[in-house]
Amino acid sequence: MKNVLALIALCVTVSFQTTQAQDFPDMDKSPMDIAMLRGDNNQALIRVIYSRPQKKDREIFGKLVPYGKIWRTGANEATEITFYVDMMLNDSKIEAGTYSLYTIPGEKEWTVILNKTTNRWGTSGYSQEQDAVRINAPARTSPATIESFSIAFKPTDNGAHLMMGWDDTFIQVPFKKA
Template identity: 40%
Template sequence: MKNLILVASLLIGVSAFSQAKIDPTKLSYASVDVSPMDAVYFPLNATSAKTVADGAKVKVVYSRPQKKGRVVFGNLVKYGEIWRLGANENTEIKFYTPVKIGGKDIPAGTYSLFAVPNEKEWTIVLNSDIDKWGAYAYDKSKDVVRITVPVEKTSAPVEYLSISFVQTKSGADLYAGWDNTQVKFPIEFK
């Protein structure tokens, strides 16, 4: 009898809960992020529906901060300090197949992508620690590879941080540009 009363009470509670109406005028929506999240694949015509068999080799997910009239490098982004290479959560790069970066073999998988910008060169850092906010919890002991790349000037200022790829004979160069600065680093596909 106790079980029957318990089951009946449970059914009444579930029925009442499932019939509860949500007032759409009371919903709270997140405001628009000033540094929207974006993703870029290599090859550039790949999409999230593509698989390795369809040709997707690399995916980068990052947030795109704006210049908004500010001096970016050496000011907003400090020289000589670790940077998440974007805004909000740290930038992540996913390799669908093994690659080689800076002469080092990198297994397929997802990595955080950081940079240490300087005026004439940057250190690009692949780190095994993912799902972090910014570079606040950055742990150098989890670096997978570090490479130094030269800084190039853009032909015109880039308002939003942008990441793209250019195909090469052995893989692709990843380009990152913002303000009047861009860098690239080579990724070799195995």
Template identity: 45%
Template sequence: MKQFIMATFFVATAALAFGQEKARKSPKVTTEANGIKVVYGQPSKNGREIFGKLEQYGKVWRTGANEATEITFSKDVNFGGKPVKAGTYTLFSIPDPKTWTVILNSKLGQWGAYDYDKVKDQNVVEVKVNRQALSTPVEKLTFTLPGNAVVFEWDDTKISVPVK
């Protein structure tokens, strides 16, 4: 009986450790400036072809890794030309070779974009922005908040959504 309990404990501990390691290959990062905060899982390129392959064109992406990316506005803003109330939203995007759709959704606590079809009726705004090609690839997905935009870059792509 003692051996059974020890074996069960070992298996449970190993499974828990493996699950946590697997879930956190991409570190959780917070970027905050100008009354905006972005919390996202930061994946790395690791030699992979990202857009059009790993993240397929025309399909919703969590715009990060692990949990879906969340963005918080401390005051009402104009996001890509559309009014958005102060608060926290899930940020999704739909990659495209030329024009991306960036989405703010009111359903928080989502893992990835797996349930997006069930919650897309909770979209607050959808904005289209032009993809900018980068001449030098960016290894890790990176969000910046230069004051008048929410910008993210990864691989050969830069996306900028104006914020006022």
């Protein structure tokens, strides 16, 4: 009986030490997130996959993210947007499929770009010839500081506004069902 108790105590000790010895990697400084727009019957309409960099007391637009230069619209890989149905972006029809979402931030307006090339790290390999559509969206001042770069959908009668914001700035991109 003593041997059985000793064996159990040994197993518990080894198990506890193994659990305590695990070393987990650091968390991603710009964690990945998803924004999803669903329609009637919960069907998927648009999905955006992006990484969320943090402000961390930094000056963002015009400094960390320069004005007038192509931006991956987040961190890490280029932001990816998937349309499950054909949509309209202003007067341009966007066919169902997956695109990279780039922006060119400006002080007063941003250029929003849907590019046909996907699976890119940041802006490496970006080619303007692969742009499916470009539109301009006014830069707006947010009522409160946005600590983490964020993307969300604001539903409308026939689609949604894609909202993107960070620091003290946000834009709205209007999508309508085709």
